[in-house]
Amino acid sequence: MSALTGASVADAGYETETLQGGTLGEVCRVSGTAVTEDGERPYALVVKTQRRWERHGDPQCWRREHDLYAANIVDDFPGPIKLPRCLLLEEEDGLTRIWMEYVEGATGTRLQIDELAxxxxxxxxxxxxxxxxxxxxxxxxxGYPAVRSSYDLYQIILAGRLRESIAGFPDALRHILNGYADRAADLMDAFDALPLTLCQGDVHQDNIILREEANGTAVYLIDWDCAGYGRMGEDAVDMLMEAFVYSDREVSLLPAYRRRIIDSYCAGARTQGADFELNDSRVRELSALAWGFRVATRYLEAGDEGTRRRCVEILHAMLA
Structure with missing residues (x-):
């Protein structure tokens, strides 16, 4: 608490608000007024509780964000992306808890093309x-690359379903995805030749926060449980596809968002001296393997026609 208020705290009242809840984890906002030597001060912080679970090919995912903070790795991160300041770490059997600053700003569906760029x-x-x-x-x-992990997982779920006609699913899309599956090994080898970097692994619009600060707009990226060494560009493709797969954003906007997001990402890399470009073909390949089979699975599991129709629209826009 003293780290937040900048003064010794004698007492504090509080109230809690669940920001995200579930059986495997919970994120709560704790806010109130602290009594300090300088008087009363309002405060707000976040408590993130994570219980043991295992992501496909990644048994340590449940404790990764805790361990990133514990090892002070985030202190060595380059400055263009910020993480919330960690205030306290706790660990019990099968459970971690992170107390961190509450970052308030624009996030989620409030982020449109300019903000995402x-x-x-x-x-x-x-x-x-x-x-x-x-x-x-x-x-x-x-250590399990995110693109390979996503492809492997959803290929297992599909289990050859795309090799035969599927009611309502366009044969043209099915053939395109099968073509990517047939070339997957070679495409993965090509991805492995891209520059190595640290990937957040889940660049969802809800994990991006834009906050106005003294030096301008700061970009915070939260939820680092998927973090791993990966290839430049894959997080940018995730940002693009997350903005459409898990929202009701008009799918016809996807090509314009793709152009702005990918061009902006590459321009940012060049400001650091990294000679990096992602051409349209490479973006389609990354999108197809990391997201194409995931969206096709979503189509097969959908219980309503609207979701199935949207999946087809996204696949057309993604692979065009």
Whole structure:
């Protein structure tokens, strides 16, 4: 509490608000007024509780963010991307708890093309700097690349379903996805030749916060449980696809968002001296393997026609 208020705290009242809840984790905002030697001061912080669970190919995901803070790795992150300041770490059997500053700003569906382009530029700058200067020997980040993990997982779920006609699912899309599956090994090898960097692994619009600060707009990226060494560009593609797959944003906007997000990301990387470009073909390949089979699975599991129709629209826009 003293770290938040800047003074010794004698007493504090509080109230809690659940920001995100579930059986595996919970994020709560704790706010109130603290009594300090200088008088009463309002405060707000976040408590993130994470219980043991295992992501596909990543058994340590549940404790990764805790361990990133514990190892002071975030102190070495390049400046273009910020993380909330950690105030306290706790650990019990099968459970971690992070107490951190509450960052208030624009997030989620409030982020439109200009805001996401700014976040992409800062992300490219961060990852370009990390590629050139960051440590590549930390044990905490996951070692299973995110693109390969996503492809493997959803290929298992599909289990050959795309090899035969599916009611309502366009054969043209099915053939395109099968073509990517047939070339997956070679495409993965090509991805492995892209510059190595540190990837957040889940650049969802809800994990991006834009806050106005004294020096301008700061971009915060939260939820680092998917973090791992990966390839430049994959987080930018995630930012793009997350903005459409898990929202009701008009799908016809996807090509314009793709152009702004990818161009901004590459421009950010170049500000750090990283000679990096993502052409349209590489973006389609990354999108197809990391997201195409995921969206096709979403189509198969959907219980309503509207979701199925949207999945088809996204696949058309993604692979065009």
């Amino acid at each position: 700014l976040a992409a530029e800062r992300l490219g700058s961060f990852q370009g700097a990390f590629h050139l200067k960051g440590r590549k020997d930390w044990a905490v980040p996951r």
